[in-house]
Amino acid sequence: MTATLKNILTGKNSRQGLWILPLIIVVIGFVSLSVSTEDFATSQNLSNLLKQAMPLIIVAIGQMIVILLGGMDLSVGSMISLTTALLAIDAPAVVTIPLVVVAAVMVGFINGFSVVRLNVHPIIATLSMQFIVLGVAKLIRPVAGGSVPEFLVQWVNGTIFGVSTVFLWTPIVILIGWKLIHGSRYGLHLFAIGGGAAEGQEDAAHNFGISDRRNIIVAYICSALFAALAGAFLAGRIASGDPNVGTIFALDSVTAVAIGGTQLSGGIGGLHGTLIGALLMALLSNGMNLANLSAFLQGSIKGGILLLVVALQSRKKMGL
Amino acid sequence: MKLTLNPMFSSLLRVPPAYFVFAALFVTLWVTKPQLMNVNVMGVFVRQVAPLGILVLGQLLVMRVRSIDLSGAGVLLIVNYMMSSGIMGDIHVLFYIPLALLLGLIVGLVNGYLIGRRRVSAVIATLAVTTILAGIVQFFASGKPPGAMPDFYNDIYNTKIWIFPSPVAFWIVLTVLMSVFLSRFVFGRYVASIGENPTAAHFSGVPVERTVIIAHVMASVIASIAALVQSSSIAVGSIRVGLEMPIDAVAATILGGVVFGRGEGGVWGPFFGVLCFALLFVVMTSFGVPEPGKLIARGLIILLAAILYGMRAAKS
């Protein structure tokens, strides 16, 4: 039993990676903010905090699926922007919502297809998609504006039985993510494919009879769909479309996943780690706002944290 | 059952796409806008891409060792701000040059350490560095555009050496230097071997880590030179963060036949890649393609070029 405990504490010999340390930081942050700031622990502020964290949580789950495979999706930020832009076109929801789903599936498919069939490095494939999708978003909606379906705004900002709806959506999203990653054969195969990739044996899982190519394409589609969901949530929150709203999520989602102990080389990680990572990021923003720190410097600090976290991970390969 | 490509087709595949694209764009312009086809107008267009062309020299170096550098955006921003904000006080205008180079050196050392030593993903590392630099610049500028550039640089920018605008001449000289450096010195052999197979390079005694770090330091110093040239081209400083320049540099490099480890295009392939961009900007502007269209074009160029090389690598 002590061995298990040691594994959890160090993140070694564990498929979940090192998640206990960020959890401790989250708890300390929570406690110190509650003590130092009167308004922090109110249900109003907590639901706001969760509302702030929600898009990142959603997109980070999608990002994590791809990272577990040893890939990465830098197009999620643009996918979020495109989603808000599509939702804010002058058309009924029965048109815009299927449009968003179709767009996400297409973007994910192109990403995945480029990676597995056309042999393009995932970072390059999704980086170029980041520009293509952003371009499309800006064609549809050059500047922020328009209005999104009213029910979306209600779903995000409203209450149900006197409780903010966000407390309902959070467990639903987490459940979907958990089922995909930890509660299905598909999830296990993600770990298998990523474990092989991290060892430099890309076809190890294939040799076990897993159809790795299809699984990888599906993963990129999942990632784009989660980004679209995050975009819908954001659109509901800001009640309009904005082609720049998603930009920061490309790197923020990678940061959240990496903080949670998931290895960027693949095969190691856990959903709870990613949730902790996303919460930590939200808490950080919240704390920095409460401390009146310039929004510009907040960006720098988040960039610094990303560098720190990835520099502490061990990777065999050098380069991209 | 063996798949053999037509030898003519496969040797065509080895020619960097930049040459074909350049020819195609050139013909398009010649047919549609013949009035633009004179030395003076072209000089202006090419002068516009000189900073990009210089940035590409660093980009091709890191891409030859299987890395990438997107921190050029941050270097550009900070050099630009330093020169136009007056934050350095009343210093001699020439003093900006060593300062810019020093900034480039520091950024390069950070990149090199993270990527060469700590094995951090190069895209993540250099994007994060850009984010950090952009945040710092915007914090100091409080989000407002800084002041005017010193006239000194602007004046040099507008001179000509024979038929070449000075920035273009400077760019060509730097390209020749890089070409000589890579083809005539042992460092070039190190770069080629790491690009082909980093593990084998390590086992044959090539100092892999050191070479990757030096490549990144050089790339960032070159980025600071590109930033100096770019700053000279504008009258007033800007703090707009844009990844366009480094992304265009990646696209031009790939177009020029240099892609993660493979260097068939040498230094002149990417040179023509940049010229493609000069013509592309003209074509897009003259056909009224809006800003989003340019974004899409950038993404498509990288994706298509990467697909081309990916498929080629899969065949061999």
Next chain:
Amino acid sequence: MNSLIKLTNISKSFGNNQAVDDVTLELNSGSVHALMGENGAGKSTLMKILAGVHQPDVGSISRAGEVVSLTSPKLALDFGISTVFQELSLLPNLTIAENMFLGREPKRSFGMIDTKLMESQTKAALAELGLTLNPSTLVSELTIAERQFVEIAHGIKADVNIFILDEPTAALNAADVGMLNKHIRRMKDEGKAIVYISHRMDEIFDICDTVTVMKDGQHVATKSLSDMTPDSLIAMMVGRELEDLFPERSDAQGACLLEVKHFKLTSVSQPLSLKVHKGEIVALAGLEGQGQREIVRSLIGQHIPFGGTVRVKDHEISLPVAANNGIRQMSALGLGFVPEDRKDEGLFLNLPIADNITIGLHSTEGGLAPARKYREVIADTIKSMAIKTSSANASVASLSGGNQQKVLLGRYFASDVDLLVIEEPTRGVDIGAKAEIYKLLRQFTENGGGVLVLSRETIELIGLCDRILVIHDQTIVSEMVAADATEHNILDAALSSGSDATGSV
């Protein structure tokens, strides 16, 4: 005996390397079929074709006259072909149970994986092989021998009728081998067909009934083992008299070039020391995974040992050597390290032969030194090593395996090296090139060089070397003069140091 599957006229090449050349093989029910041949003879490739990993360029696979198509590992498995590969292919970040059931996990309600069922069945399967591992242990925590057993357990499935065991015993001790053989016999009695690849003669004669010998990708013969003796089998594998293959040993022995002292691989392993003198070729032998690879890689910083010192000529260096600089540090002292995996660790396949040779010289110069062309050095190397190529500018990928290996060795001969550490000097090399490489190595020592080799090929150990050091459990357990060594006493030494925890011989 009825035929379960037949491979007809199979050919497969990778680039310019003809790995399998027109081979026909038939597997019968209730038979253990030994597939023999030296490293790189094409055995593994042929088996990977049967396992659906590779597709043949030419030829067909059929059962009862009907052609079957095995285009993926899954299809092969569905067809009843199960493989235990030579390279460990388990996924380290999955548990034993997950590895055992990967790709065919049992499901519970709501599409959940039935972990309990997986673990209980895994436990039972491991128990049958005499193992008491916890099925929820991650594979990354297992020893090499344990991994190999899990791999075997993974391969032995009830609904399979053809088993391919590719060097299953390379990491196993005698007791473990006995346990495995019991299982093979049981499967044979159940009417299944087993393909058994091994380098150990004793095992082959103990358990197999038929043998097929391959050489340089071609089928040499298929015979009943009762008609064979170990010597006749070796002669068939090598294809020529042994004395033609190996050059004369010389008894000139000079000053000590390399000395390893007080070397401990881990904190608990026994210390070892060894010496390599001018003019001699010393070999490290042993079972797979006993630490021999880590010992030589420690010399150049590619593995971090617990401690020890290395003396190269007059320079004493204490271990560990820096990982990023060890190779350069050693090559400055005249020690060249030739890695086993020529394609991934040795050569630059798409670069010209010339660059592959000169990189060794260039890497000793600074990055700012002008890159000399070394035209004469290249021409001399190509000529003296008899590398068959039209031009020094041809890419290494266009050469045959043997010529590629010569280019790799040429890199070290061309630079100023007098001590070579070589992992597997002739892996995947045809017999003619083998003889040439042996001659070149002997020439190298006669000119005052010293060589330390690591080899899995017993014939090579005995024929090429002067002294053989047998490694077991991370230390040297026996030293023998190669001229007096036999395959039997090398294996004996490698197996029977008697200190095995599981050893119940």
